[in-house]
Amino acid sequence: MQLFFNPNISDSTKEFTFPKDESKHIVKVLRKNTGDILHITNGNGWLFDAEITLPNINKCLVKIISSKKKPQQSYKLHLAVAPTKMNDRYEWFLEKATEIGIDTITPIICDHSERKVIKPERFERILQSAMKQSLSCYIPLLNEAMSFKDFIRQSHEGDLFIAHCEETDKKILKQALRPKSEITILIGPEGDFSSEEIKLAIANKFIPVTLGNSRLRTETAAIVACHSVAFINE
Numbered sequence: 203m204q205l206f207f208n209p210n211i212s213d214s215t216k217e218f219t220f221p222k223d224e225s226k227h228i229v230k231v232l233r234k235n236t237g238d239i240l241h242i243t244n245g246n247g248w249l250f251d252a253e254i255t256l257p258n259i260n261k262c263l264v265k266i267i268s269s270k271k272k273p274q275q276s277y278k279l280h281l282a283v284a285p286t287k288m289n290d291r292y293e294w295f296l297e298k299a300t301e302i303g304i305d306t307i308t309p310i311i312c313d314h315s316e317r318k319v320i321k322p323e324r325f326e327r328i329l330q331s332a333m334k335q336s337l338s339c340y341i342p343l344l345n346e347a348m349s350f351k352d353f354i355r356q357s358h359e360g361d362l363f364i365a366h367c368e369e370t371d372k373k374i375l376k377q378a379l380r381p382k383s384e385i386t387i388l389i390g391p392e393g394d395f396s397s398e399e400i401k402l403a404i405a406n407k408f409i410p411v412t413l414g415n416s417r418l419r420t421e422t423a424a425i426v427a428c429h430s431v432a433f434i435n436e
Contacts, residue, residue: 245341314393360384
């Protein structure tokens with residue numbers, strides 16, 4: 203099954219016209235014609251079956267013939283991850299986390315961050331592509347980048363964790379996780395969180411955790427955390 207994405211479709215939509223670039227892809231590349239069925243999601247859990255009524259390369263028109271709300275995963279995962287120095291590594295994290303299963307992503311700017319500016323438009327495109335590739339009907343929420351301190355001072359629900367490399371008392375993440383729960387995990391930059399950031403997080407009820415014996419890159423640590431949560435919920 204090939205999945206298309208458009209956030210403007212709702213369960214009350216009867217007809218829909220694809221934009222020019224997707225229309226050309228559908229008609230010219232995929233060679234779809236009148237009567238063929240396409241599958242579309244709005245990223246909010248809805249899966250639509252749509253029949254092509256006008257296979258025009260500039261504006262392919264379809265009519266919605268069925269719709270179904272897909273169930274959400276049994277847990278809520280929010281990863282707050284510092285942007286990596288090499289942008290492609292963060293993009294890799296976004297892609298893989300979407301495929302594994304994640305609800306919210308917040309880029310956090312930390313004391314040791316080497317990259318302080320991100321390109322949300324490109325990140326959004328990567329999330330959309332990964333959602334379609336994995337045939338998911340839910341697209342993760344990408345929050346605006348914010349400072350570590352601003353993020354910590356926000357109100358957070360559920361179980362809160364901070365993964366860091368300092369030699370202090372830490373729990374093992376996979377042993378601290380609870381299935382079917384709401385979880386927020388902080389992942390720091392290449393230089394790790396500063397001591398002050400770790401203390402601030404602990405003061406705000408974040409539990410220090412380790413992801414294992416190896417020292418992991420930021421994007422690898424984020425994926426390990428994401429998979430650990432998914433694994434205990436299988």
